Amino acid sequence: MNKIVVINNKINFFKKKLINVDGDKSLSIRFILLSSLSRGKCVASNLLRSGDVNSAINNMKKLGIRIKAKDDFCEVNGKGLFGLKFKKNLVLNSENSGTTARLMSAMLSNSNDWVKITGDRSLKKRDMGRVIKPLKLFGIKFKDNNYKLPIWIKGPKLLKPIKYIEKLGSAQCKSAVMIAALRANGKTKLKCMPSRNHTELMFKNVLKIPIKLKKKNNYDIIDIDGMNEFNKFNYKIPGDISSASFFIVLTLLSKKNNLIIKNININPSRIGIIKILNMMGAKIKFFKKKNYKGEPTADIFIKSNRNLKAVNINPKLNSSAIDEFLLIFLVASVCKGISIFKDLSELNKKESKRLDWGIKILKMMNIRIKKIKNNGVKIWGNPNLELKKTYIIKNFLKDHRIFMASTIAALTFGGRWKIHDANCFKTSFPKYLKILNSLGAKIK
Numbered sequence: 001m002n003k004i005v006v007i008n009n010k011i012n013f014f015k016k017k018l019i020n021v022d023g024d025k026s027l028s029i030r031f032i033l034l035s036s037l038s039r040g041k042c043v044a045s046n047l048l049r050s051g052d053v054n055s056a057i058n059n060m061k062k063l064g065i066r067i068k069a070k071d072d073f074c075e076v077n078g079k080g081l082f083g084l085k086f087k088k089n090l091v092l093n094s095e096n097s098g099t100t101a102r103l104m105s106a107m108l109s110n111s112n113d114w115v116k117i118t119g120d121r122s123l124k125k126r127d128m129g130r131v132i133k134p135l136k137l138f139g140i141k142f143k144d145n146n147y148k149l150p151i152w153i154k155g156p157k158l159l160k161p162i163k164y165i166e167k168l169g170s171a172q173c174k175s176a177v178m179i180a181a182l183r184a185n186g187k188t189k190l191k192c193m194p195s196r197n198h199t200e201l202m203f204k205n206v207l208k209i210p211i212k213l214k215k216k217n218n219y220d221i222i223d224i225d226g227m228n229e230f231n232k233f234n235y236k237i238p239g240d241i242s243s244a245s246f247f248i249v250l251t252l253l254s255k256k257n258n259l260i261i262k263n264i265n266i267n268p269s270r271i272g273i274i275k276i277l278n279m280m281g282a283k284i285k286f287f288k289k290k291n292y293k294g295e296p297t298a299d300i301f302i303k304s305n306r307n308l309k310a311v312n313i314n315p316k317l318n319s320s321a322i323d324e325f326l327l328i329f330l331v332a333s334v335c336k337g338i339s340i341f342k343d344l345s346e347l348n349k350k351e352s353k354r355l356d357w358g359i360k361i362l363k364m365m366n367i368r369i370k371k372i373k374n375n376g377v378k379i380w381g382n383p384n385l386e387l388k389k390t391y392i393i394k395n396f397l398k399d400h401r402i403f404m405a406s407t408i409a410a411l412t413f414g415g416r417w418k419i420h421d422a423n424c425f426k427t428s429f430p431k432y433l434k435i436l437n438s439l440g441a442k443i444k
């Protein structure tokens, strides 16, 4: 059902100074998939229970894995590297979750019959070629339709190790290769453009897989020895920096507020938005830093500040802020000067064409924004931005991050906003509207 959210008022003083956001999506999906391949009962706490994670759970259940999930607590009974069960004419549905579709594609190779993977309207438009190409080199068989879902996958049981260079800086692509490498008879060698490294950290620190990690020039080098079963494990999932980012930007752009966001994953491969906002002058701070199985966490402190300056961002930061660019564009809209962001083509490969949508939303707000070569953008900030008109956001692919970023624009810049598909935030951040309301946002 197309629920519409109406926002006619900016947010005032927050009613709270401290919030918790939902668990990290990348880590929650990795927990579900990798625990299914472990030997024994694995337990997670603070698991994200969003649409994307539920689709990973439902698919593993269809593959014969027993999973008990209650609220944010979850028990998975892993069956080992070769333990998944494949019924005839099996159809797995990843709904909106690119991470589930791509990582799961690497897990189905010991099926004798074709297994179908499909997804929703948005996922069916996304590129599966980036995982099909390397997975075929392992010997996995595919039937596909121009590298788009639905695809069909089957055997052989034993894979041959590969050497592969990942040039997109895609963590999903890297992780799919790493998961297939678990069932390869020998050493897989990967050279990748940097991207979030949660799979590497889990393999090394949690699953204790024989893996070597090195940095060479601009690449991450990953060597994995296959055919090593791994034991059950437990995992406490920290808060998601991508979800926290909506409240970081809300606080920054609102008047006279400050906020602490508790226990957030601050892995350096995820905190591009913090680095970029601090370059703009935001002064975001980390407190109570901890390390959990190789993943750094902290409480984040942020206060309002509209005295921000434009930045010219090195595209090396892009992958660490890949899901946050809509928010970064909103902040650039009020920075003094001209901000420049380069090489953003991957943004148009997400749940919807986020680069095009970012440009469209800023233009609607009367902000000067221009596309430059290689999918970059220039944004002419207006520190006095104050919106008065009516703005209607209707993203036909129901992109959760476009919905949430639009609500932040509405609550900080003013105007009357009608934002369609108000249920789609449940894909990644089911508590989103509840937390906004608890801070005092007036949302109809």
Ligand code: S3P
Pocket: 025, 026, 027, 099, 169, 170, 171, 172, 173, 175, 195, 196, 322, 323, 346
């Ligand atoms: C993810 C990787 C990113 C990100 C997505 C989650 C992951 O995509 O956009 O939301 O969990 O591995 P890329 O594979 O394009 O880096």
